[in-house]
Amino acid sequence: MRIRILTTVLIGGFCLIGAGCTTLVTNGTSVSNGTSQSPGMAPLPGQFAFQAKRGFLTAVGGGGRTTDVIHTDASNPRAWEKFRLWFNANSGPYYAIQTVNGHFLTALNNGGQIANAIQSSSTTIVDEALFNLVPETGARVSFRAYAIQTVRGYFITAVGGGGKNIGETIHTDARTVGSWEEFNLFRCGDLGSGSTYGIETGAPGAFFNISNWIAAAGGGQNAGPNALVTNDLITSHLTFTLLRQPDGSYAMQTASGYFVTANGGGAPGQGFRTDAAQIGSREKFTYVDNGDCTGYLKTYDGNYVSAPANSITTVSDIARASRWRFWVYRL
Numbered sequence: 001m002r003i004r005i006l007t008t009v010l011i012g013g014f015c016l017i018g019a020g021c022t023t024l025v026t027n028g029t030s031v032s033n034g035t036s037q038s039p040g041m042a043p044l045p046g047q048f049a050f051q052a053k054r055g056f057l058t059a060v061g062g063g064g065r066t067t068d069v070i071h072t073d074a075s076n077p078r079a080w081e082k083f084r085l086w087f088n089a090n091s092g093p094y095y096a097i098q099t100v101n102g103h104f105l106t107a108l109n110n111g112g113q114i115a116n117a118i119q120s121s122s123t124t125i126v127d128e129a130l131f132n133l134v135p136e137t138g139a140r141v142s143f144r145a146y147a148i149q150t151v152r153g154y155f156i157t158a159v160g161g162g163g164k165n166i167g168e169t170i171h172t173d174a175r176t177v178g179s180w181e182e183f184n185l186f187r188c189g190d191l192g193s194g195s196t197y198g199i200e201t202g203a204p205g206a207f208f209n210i211s212n213w214i215a216a217a218g219g220g221q222n223a224g225p226n227a228l229v230t231n232d233l234i235t236s237h238l239t240f241t242l243l244r245q246p247d248g249s250y251a252m253q254t255a256s257g258y259f260v261t262a263n264g265g266g267a268p269g270q271g272f273r274t275d276a277a278q279i280g281s282r283e284k285f286t287y288v289d290n291g292d293c294t295g296y297l298k299t300y301d302g303n304y305v306s307a308p309a310n311s312i313t314t315v316s317d318i319a320r321a322s323r324w325r326f327w328v329y330r331l
Contacts, residue, residue, distance in 0.1 A: 266299020
């Protein structure tokens with residue numbers, strides 16, 4: 001058993017790394033069948049994919065490895081590229097990253113490593129399994145990226161910006177963030193409630209095209225029918241907060257605080273408005289997961305939100321509909 005003196009936060013008698021109390025910290029408690037036995041920590045809804053500049057992070061074998069742990073060359077996120085994030089708001093900014101088969105990523109010695117820097121063999125949330133997701137913006141970032149920081153302050157590096165499946169694909173010795181330390185974060189399946197996203201698409205059948213986004217013209221509070229557009233690239237106009245409804249659908253809240261309405265319940269050619277102050281049936285959208293961190297947005301009347309010819313409309317045939325991916329702006 002390792003025993004370290006660390007600055008921690010005390011939750012229900014169990015200390016997690018953060019700030020506030022100084023005490024002895026031992027290895028975490030066991031996790032089985034997706035349920036944490038560590039007081040306060042629980043998985044967020046859905047799964048997440050991390051995209052480096054040249055590929056998605058893959059937990060080789062779905063996790064459970066101490067060598068050949070991470071590849072960075074996947075073009076599309078499938079099962080091994082999907083992770084669950086465990087979190088507790090009272091434990092500071094730290095997340096645990098769980099692979100598809102239930103193991104947790106750990107940074108050897110909490111970072112500062114080049115060889116065998118990351119492992120995926122832990123079934124417990126130990127101190128090495130805690131990471132801070134640091135938002136990054138600026139000239140290198142097309143929307144919002146995240147740096148993954150260990151509790152010792154080191155950042156995870158995708159060597160060469162990714163695109164690797166042999167050798168040392170991951171380092172943990174970076175003290176500053178460059179393009180190799182930046183990861184786009186996408187949510188898959190259950191999109192949760194209260195998180196904010198950029199919603200991105202490409203042509204029907206394509207994985208994505210970074211020039212096609214849903215944007216609220218002017219940031220929202222627009223009577224339409226052309227209140228949703230693809231050519232307004234101001235960041236705040238590209239962000240939508242999704243609020244899960246009791247029936248499993250989502251309301252899309254613009255930066256102005258108003259909600260997106262599918263005119264006519266989503267009938268083709270009716271357009272959208274963004275000035276609804278309350279949520280009714282026409283403000284509800286269903287997410288239809290495609291299995292690769294993309295999905296379809298279905299309106300109340302069963303049509304699909306799509307972006308043909310650089311406009312936002314609806315179509316009745318899912319084969320003609322755009323597939324959207326949800327780029328995390330704020331969890």
